[in-house]
Amino acid sequence: MKRKHKESLTSIAILSPSIITLAIFVYGFISRSVQISMLDWDTFANFMRKAKDYVGLENYISLFTESRFQTDLWNTLYFTLFFIIGCLAIGILLSLILNNKPRGGYFFQNLYLFPMAISFVVTGTVWRWIFAPGRLPNNPRGINLLFEQLGLQNLQWGWFTSTNSFLGFNVALIAVIIAAIWQYSGYTMAMWLAGLRGIDQQLIEAARIDGASKWQIFTKILFPIQKPITLSAIIVLAHVSLKAFALIYAMTGSGPNNVTDIPAVYMFEATFRSNRYSTGSAIAIVLLMMVGLLIIPYLVNSFKEE
Amino acid sequence: MLFRKSMLLSILLMVALLFVSSFSAMAQNGEVEIFSWWTGGGEEEGLNALIELFNENYPNVEVINATVAGGAGSNAKAVLKTRMVGGNPPDSFQVHGGAELVNTYVETGLMEPITGLLEEWGVKDKFNQQILEMSSYEGEYYSVPVNVHRSNIMFYNKAVLEENNVEPPTDLASFKEALAKLDEAGVVPLSLGDTNKWPATQIFESLLVSTLGPDGYNGLWNGNTAADDPAVREALVHFNDIMQYVNEDHSALTWQDATQIMHEGEAGFNIMGDWAEGYMKTLGWTPGEEFGWMPVPESEGTFIVITDTFGLPKGAPNPENAKKWLKTIASVEGQDTFNPIKGSIPARLDADKSKYDPYLTSAMEDFAEDTLSPSIAHGSAAPEGFITALNDTINEFITTGDVDEAFENFQKNHEEYVQ
Numbered sequence: 134m135k136r137k138h139k140e141s142l143t144s145i146a147i148l149s150p151s152i153i154t155l156a157i158f159v160y161g162f163i164s165r166s167v168q169i170s171m172l173d174w175d176t177f178a179n180f181m182r183k184a185k186d187y188v189g190l191e192n193y194i195s196l197f198t199e200s201r202f203q204t205d206l207w208n209t210l211y212f213t214l215f216f217i218i219g220c221l222a223i224g225i226l227l228s229l230i231l232n233n234k235p236r237g238g239y240f241f242q243n244l245y246l247f248p249m250a251i252s253f254v255v256t257g258t259v260w261r262w263i264f265a266p267g268r269l270p271n272n273p274r275g276i277n278l279l280f281e282q283l284g285l286q287n288l289q290w291g292w293f294t295s296t297n298s299f300l301g302f303n304v305a306l307i308a309v310i311i312a313a314i315w316q317y318s319g320y321t322m323a324m325w326l327a328g329l330r331g332i333d334q335q336l337i338e339a340a341r342i343d344g345a346s347k348w349q350i351f352t353k354i355l356f357p358i359q360k361p362i363t364l365s366a367i368i369v370l371a372h373v374s375l376k377a378f379a380l381i382y383a384m385t386g387s388g389p390n391n392v393t394d395i396p397a398v399y400m401f402e403a404t405f406r407s408n409r410y411s412t413g414s415a416i417a418i419v420l421l422m423m424v425g426l427l428i429i430p431y432l433v434n435s436f437k438e439e
Numbered sequence: 440m441l442f443r444k445s446m447l448l449s450i451l452l453m454v455a456l457l458f459v460s461s462f463s464a465m466a467q468n469g470e471v472e473i474f475s476w477w478t479g480g481g482e483e484e485g486l487n488a489l490i491e492l493f494n495e496n497y498p499n500v501e502v503i504n505a506t507v508a509g510g511a512g513s514n515a516k517a518v519l520k521t522r523m524v525g526g527n528p529p530d531s532f533q534v535h536g537g538a539e540l541v542n543t544y545v546e547t548g549l550m551e552p553i554t555g556l557l558e559e560w561g562v563k564d565k566f567n568q569q570i571l572e573m574s575s576y577e578g579e580y581y582s583v584p585v586n587v588h589r590s591n592i593m594f595y596n597k598a599v600l601e602e603n604n605v606e607p608p609t610d611l612a613s614f615k616e617a618l619a620k621l622d623e624a625g626v627v628p629l630s631l632g633d634t635n636k637w638p639a640t641q642i643f644e645s646l647l648v649s650t651l652g653p654d655g656y657n658g659l660w661n662g663n664t665a666a667d668d669p670a671v672r673e674a675l676v677h678f679n680d681i682m683q684y685v686n687e688d689h690s691a692l693t694w695q696d697a698t699q700i701m702h703e704g705e706a707g708f709n710i711m712g713d714w715a716e717g718y719m720k721t722l723g724w725t726p727g728e729e730f731g732w733m734p735v736p737e738s739e740g741t742f743i744v745i746t747d748t749f750g751l752p753k754g755a756p757n758p759e760n761a762k763k764w765l766k767t768i769a770s771v772e773g774q775d776t777f778n779p780i781k782g783s784i785p786a787r788l789d790a791d792k793s794k795y796d797p798y799l800t801s802a803m804e805d806f807a808e809d810t811l812s813p814s815i816a817h818g819s820a821a822p823e824g825f826i827t828a829l830n831d832t833i834n835e836f837i838t839t840g841d842v843d844e845a846f847e848n849f850q851k852n853h854e855e856y857v858q
Contacts, residue, residue: 176824176856181524181547201831265691268627272705274688294690296838386634389690390838391831405517407827408543 170414177408192415204391207301213374219314224321232329245319257383260312264292293385303392321366328362371427471760472503475533476512485781493767500760528752530761536574536746537819545576551751552579562769565787569811582750583769584786590712590814591645591735591743599707614736618684621707628684630706632692636830641816642710646674649737653810666853672846716798717782726798742809745817825856
C-alpha cells in the first residue's frame, strides 16, 4: 500500500512539469489569443493601454470580407489539396518501386528521405533561385534558362510571379507546390515502405496465382491494408500545409496580388509588421480551427479503435 | 556518482560566475547600449566610426553595440517593441523620425523629451527645423536626427538613354513618352523590385506628391487634405500607367536587383530612395558619369525625407551615458563622421560639403531649400497599420489595375488608421 502510494506520487511529480507548462504555454496562450481576437487591439496605443473594449466577432467579420484573406483561404485549399495528392502519388510510387528491392534501393531510399531533414527556409531559398523567372524572352533565369538551353522555350513562364488564376486557383502556387512535394513525398514513401515490408508475402503470392494483375493487387490488396497509414500521412501532410509559413516566406512572400499568400504569412505581417494584434490573433484562431477540423475526427476515430 | 557531483558543482560555479560578472558590470556603470539595424554595407562602417568618435570623447564609457539584422529594420523593430513593452529598453535606439517614433513610442508615454538638451548644447537651430518638427509632439522634441535620405528620386542609365535618343523627362507626360520609347526599343523602361512590397508604395508616394503638391500631401497626415481628394485618384492613374513599363519579374526581385538591372544596361530608369546611389557606387559607378538623377517628375521642390533618429527612452539603464551619445551624434563632427560613409546627408545644415560626393552635395542643397515631406513607405507619415494596409492595396492594384477600388481602399485605410 505504502509502496503504491509512493509510486503514484512519483508519477505525479514526473508528469506535473509537462502538465503545468502545457496548461500555461498551450492552453493558456490559446485562450489569451481568443481573448485578444475579440478586443480592439489593432493599434499600438490600444495595445499599450491594455484597453478591454470587447468588439465581439467584428475582427473575424472584417477579416472574412477582406480580399487578401479570401485569397488566402483559396490558396490554402488548393495548396493543401495538390500538396497531399502529389505527396501521396509520388511517395506511394517510390515505395512500390523500392519494395521490389532494386539495385541501390537503400541509397535511393535515403536520398528521397533527405529533403525532410532540411528546413523549409533553406529549401525555400533554393527553390526561389530555381523558379525566379528572369526577364523573358531575352534574359531568362533559373529553370527558364535551362528550358532555353534545351530548346524548350514553350515551357517558359512566370512561375511564382504569374498573376493568372483558374477557378480561384492561382497558378503561381504551382511553383510552391512543387517545392513542398519535393520535400515531403519522401515522408509518404517511408511510411508506406514500412507498411509494405510488414505485409505477408503469401497474400500477394496467392493473389498472383489466382491471376490478379499488378494494378489489382495494388487497388484490392495493398491500398486497403495500408489505409490507416495513408490516413495518418494525410493528417500529417495537411497540418504541414497549414504551417507552410517558412517555405512561403523564404520562397515567394505573399506575392503579387497575394497569389502565394497563406493565412500564416498574413498573421505574421498583421501582428508583427502593422501592430494589428487583434486581427493577427483572429487569423491564428481561424488557423487553429482549420487544423482542429482535420485532427479532431482523426483523434476520435483512433480512440474508438482502441 | 562522483562524476555527477562534479558536474553539478561546475554548473553551480558557472551560474555564480555569471551573476558576479553581471553585477560587477552594473557596479562599473560605464556602459551605454545603442540599438540599431545598421548591419549592412556602409551603414555598419558608419556606425563603427561613430562609436570610435564616441570613445575618443568618452573613453570611460563602453558602447554595447546591439544590432539586429534584417531588411530595413523589419526584425529589429519587432525586437525593440518587445523590449520597450517589457520594460527593458536600450539606452538609445534607432528609429525613423515621424509617426514611427511619435505614434508608437511618444504618444504611449515611453520616451523622455529632449528639447532642453538640444537647447543646452546649442544645436537646436543648427538642424533643418522641418525635420525636428517631424519628431515633435505637443511642443517637445523627442529625438536627434542623424542622417537624411530622399525617397522621391529617380536614377537613369545615361548610356541607355543616349543610345535610344531619350532625354531626361521634365514632367509626367514626357516621362511616360520616354518610357514608351524605351519599351519599343526592347529595353526595360523602369526597373522595379517589389518582392518586399514597399518599393512600389514608395513610387506611389512620390506620385502623390506630384499630384497633390507638398502642402496637399503633408495635409493628408494632419487633416488638412481629405483622403477623397481627386488628386489622390490622379496619382493612382499615373501609377497604373507607369506600372505598364516595369520589368515583368518585378515581384521576384529586391530593390538591389532592380538597381542591378539598370547597372547592367538592361533598364533605363529606376525609382528608389537615394541609398541606391551608395549601392551603385559599390557596383563601381561614379555619380554623374554613368548615371544621372532627378526628382520623380513633377515632385521637384519637395524632398520626401527618411531620417534615422535616436531618442531617450524612459527607464533607460544609463540615461547620463545615453545623453553623451545623443550629444555626439548631434554634433557637426558626429554627423560628418557618419554620413559620408553611410552615403546619406546630415540633418544639420552647417555640415562640411567638401566631404560629400556630387550627388550628396546636390541633395544637401535641395534639403536646405525644399519643402520636406514625410515618407509613408518608411514609417514617417502614418502609423504602421496604414503602411501595411497601403502596401497591400498597391500590391493588389498593380495586378488588377482597378483605379476605383484602389481609391476606395485608400480612403478606407486612411479613415481607419490616420486620425
